[in-house]
Amino acid sequence: MSSADPQPNDPSKPFESAKSEVQRMTLDQRAQMDELMRLRHSCAHILATAVLRIWPDARLDIGPPTDEGFYYDFDLAHRFSPEDFPRIEEEMRKVIKENQVFEKSIKTRDEARAWFESRGQVFKVQRLGDIPEGEAISFYQNGEFVDLCAGPHVMRTGNVKPGAVKLLKLASAYFKGNEKNPQLQRLYGTAFKTRDELEAWVTLQEEAKKRDHRRIGAEMGLFAFDAEYVGPGLVLWLPKGGVLVEELEKLAKETEFQAGYVRVRTPHLAKEKMYTTSGHLPYYVESMFPPMEMLEEDERKLREKLQERRADLIRLRDGMAQATAANTAGLTTEQLTRDIARIETEITFLGGRYYLKAMNCPHHHRIFAAESRSYRDLPLRMAEYGTCYRYEQSGELFGLMRVRAMNMNDAHLYCTAEQFADEFRAVNDMYLKYFKIFGLDRYQMRFSTHDPARLGQKFVNEPELWKQTEDMVRRVLIESGINYVEVANEAAFYGPKIDVQVWSAIGREFTIATNQVDFAVPKRFGLTYRDRDNTDKTPLCIHRAPLGTHERFIGFLIEHYAGNFPLWLAPEQVRILTLGDEAPLVDYAKGILAELRAQFVRVEGDFGTDPIKAKVADAEKARVHTMLVIGGRDLEAGQVSVRLHSKGPQGAKPRAEVIADIVAAIRERRA
Ligand SMILES: [Zn+2]
Ligand SMILES: [Zn+2]
Numbered sequence: 166m167s168s169a170d171p172q173p174n175d176p177s178k179p180f181e182s183a184k185s186e187v188q189r190m191t192l193d194q195r196a197q198m199d200e201l202m203r204l205r206h207s208c209a210h211i212l213a214t215a216v217l218r219i220w221p222d223a224r225l226d227i228g229p230p231t232d233e234g235f236y237y238d239f240d241l242a243h244r245f246s247p248e249d250f251p252r253i254e255e256e257m258r259k260v261i262k263e264n265q266v267f268e269k270s271i272k273t274r275d276e277a278r279a280w281f282e283s284r285g286q287v288f289k290v291q292r293l294g295d296i297p298e299g300e301a302i303s304f305y306q307n308g309e310f311v312d313l314c315a316g317p318h319v320m321r322t323g324n325v326k327p328g329a330v331k332l333l334k335l336a337s338a339y340f341k342g343n344e345k346n347p348q349l350q351r352l353y354g355t356a357f358k359t360r361d362e363l364e365a366w367v368t369l370q371e372e373a374k375k376r377d378h379r380r381i382g383a384e385m386g387l388f389a390f391d392a393e394y395v396g397p398g399l400v401l402w403l404p405k406g407g408v409l410v411e412e413l414e415k416l417a418k419e420t421e422f423q424a425g426y427v428r429v430r431t432p433h434l435a436k437e438k439m440y441t442t443s444g445h446l447p448y449y450v451e452s453m454f455p456p457m458e459m460l461e462e463d464e465r466k467l468r469e470k471l472q473e474r475r476a477d478l479i480r481l482r483d484g485m486a487q488a489t490a491a492n493t494a495g496l497t498t499e500q501l502t503r504d505i506a507r508i509e510t511e512i513t514f515l516g517g518r519y520y521l522k523a524m525n526c527p528h529h530h531r532i533f534a535a536e537s538r539s540y541r542d543l544p545l546r547m548a549e550y551g552t553c554y555r556y557e558q559s560g561e562l563f564g565l566m567r568v569r570a571m572n573m574n575d576a577h578l579y580c581t582a583e584q585f586a587d588e589f590r591a592v593n594d595m596y597l598k599y600f601k602i603f604g605l606d607r608y609q610m611r612f613s614t615h616d617p618a619r620l621g622q623k624f625v626n627e628p629e630l631w632k633q634t635e636d637m638v639r640r641v642l643i644e645s646g647i648n649y650v651e652v653a654n655e656a657a658f659y660g661p662k663i664d665v666q667v668w669s670a671i672g673r674e675f676t677i678a679t680n681q682v683d684f685a686v687p688k689r690f691g692l693t694y695r696d697r698d699n700t701d702k703t704p705l706c707i708h709r710a711p712l713g714t715h716e717r718f719i720g721f722l723i724e725h726y727a728g729n730f731p732l733w734l735a736p737e738q739v740r741i742l743t744l745g746d747e748a749p750l751v752d753y754a755k756g757i758l759a760e761l762r763a764q765f766v767r768v769e770g771d772f773g774t775d776p777i778k779a780k781v782a783d784a785e786k787a788r789v790h791t792m793l794v795i796g797g798r799d800l801e802a803g804q805v806s807v808r809l810h811s812k813g814p815q816g817a818k819p820r821a822e823v824i825a826d827i828v829a830a831i832r833e834r835r836a
Pocket of ligand 1: 524525526577708
């Protein structure tokens with residue numbers, strides 16, 4: 166249950182996903198709807214008004230706001246197509262210009278039902294049934310359009326700027342998200358407070374599309390999926406993607422080494438007992454791969470024996486039934502039936518169930534438990550790029566962002582309460598160090614705390630530890646000057662957590678990692694250390710994974726850099742291009758190549774007869790970071806002409822200087 170893991174693979178929220186059916190909002194949530202949500206939801210009403218004007222026989226379902234805008238679900242004979250958008254948008258602008266008031270009214274359940282039935286609005290009739298007894302059934306009217314809705318809205322349709330609304334796309338959606346129900350047509354749109362904001366958003370979407378990690382991944386040959394032979398959601402890293410994995414892992418290893426971590430290695434599976442102890446089972450079972458039933462050699466033999474015994478007893482019972490219950494051993498058929506059942510149970514419980522690990526923590530806890538620990542051994546910082554497996558619904562798999570097998574930049578820090586603040590501070594510093602390396606200057610930490618009123622229910626009942634650790638976390642965040650927000654009542658069950666959000670170069674938000682304090686699970690695993698006073702104490706545990714999983718983090722980096730990785734990370738760092746294929750020139754180029762490769766630079770050569778323009782175009786297309794162009798003059802002067810990807814020529818420099826500079830830039834991981 167405990168994990169420092171990027172969402173949406175966060176096991177503490179295993180079922181949070183983009184379902185087509187939105188949950189009905191509570192009245193409280195509605196009251197808190199922010200201004201933008203209110204505006205967008207009002208636009209859904211405006212959309213329905215417009216659609217009904219054009220297609221009066223349309224039947225309506227619901228029109229909630231979403232993170233990106235809003236939608237409305239319709240049932241009508243006409244098949245919507247994007248060609249309809251201008252016409253619908255024009256009608257929406259009319260509704261906006263009419264500046265209609267959103268007017269609320271209350272109906273009784275019977276009145277509401279009669280109202281919708283008389284208009285053939287069958288979906289609305291069914292939606293009525295979802296409103297809890299005792300909750301007011303409110304209607305909102307704008308102009309001629311009346312909708313079942315709990316609000317809230319803007320005051321008037323005129324509060325929406327006509328140029329700040331846009332229809333986006335179409336989808337089909339089952340009524341209430343259930344495929345047994347009729348299929349409806351969903352129209353998506355978005356709205357902003359101003360036209361400028363809408364335009365900025367549209368530009369961002371276009372840029373994001375260009376930077377889509379699946380597209381760039383294919384162009385650059387970074388990774389592949391093979392649903393037929395390997396399975397959906399299981400990434401195959403191609404050689405160039407493998408470079409990214411290796412470089413990130415190297416960065417993590419070096420950074421962690423310098424921060425006093427030790428590295429461990431654990432298998433990819435464990436017995437059922439591990440996960441009942443950790444709490445993953447049974448709560449998290451749906452997000453794990455199904456178990457493997459395994460029999461050890463002696464258990465297999467025992468099973469054969471039991472099966473034989475069972476067959477004997479069945480034969481005996483059948484014989485007795487024929488001989489009408491007369492038997493010499495004093496056994497009755499009832500006794501035999503009971504014995505057979507007992508043997509069958511024994512067979513069922515033979516052997517063990519193994520699960521693919523969904524998290525590394527339990528294995529690390531067992532490593533902690535593998536040796537006796539004293540306070541002198543703490544803090545113990547145990548790191549591993551561990552492979553985890555999560556069962557995600559196939560419809561929810563998404564490129565590298567949502568996969569079924571992932572490699573996590575995991576570590577567990579076991580420490581005493583006194584050591585906690587320093588350890589936590591060091592973890593934060595590590596995050597900041599990584600942000601700097603990747604040029605992430607916009608980030609936020611979301612600090613989730615507990616609610617004292619719900620101790621023992623939603624939160625483990627350790628009032629002192631909660632207070633103590635939350636105070637320490639808060640103090641560290643303030644002292645480090647880290648940009649953070651505090652959210653009450655959203656901690657994990659076993660301790661406060663910090664979600665780390667970053668913004669990519671084009672301003673897209675990602676949650677890359679979750680950082681958690683855990684004071685419950687070490688206890689469940691019986692982890693102790695011998696303290697100074699000779700008593701056994703339970704350590705605190707910090708889960709952290711600043712680089713998230715390779716899959717998700719690389720997906721993020723591809724979009725962040727648009728595939729134009731900094732030199733240290735670039736799959737092909739350097740390509741040497743010769744102006745022609747004359748022997749002295751090629752020999753000179755090969756010498757440089759050999760020298761760079763000896764220093765572990767990923768360098769290739771293009772020494773053929775193609776014109777230099779074509780060679781450069783080729784290297785640019787492959788997003789090679791640095792091109793070294795070599796002509797006759799370079800050879801004579803012992804120099805190299807440097808060209809950078811998407812930046813152009815940088816002039817000629819002495820050969821030794823160029824090589825030294827490349828090697829230094831890689832070693833320092835320059836941006
Ligand atoms: Zn963990
Ligand atoms: Zn509404």
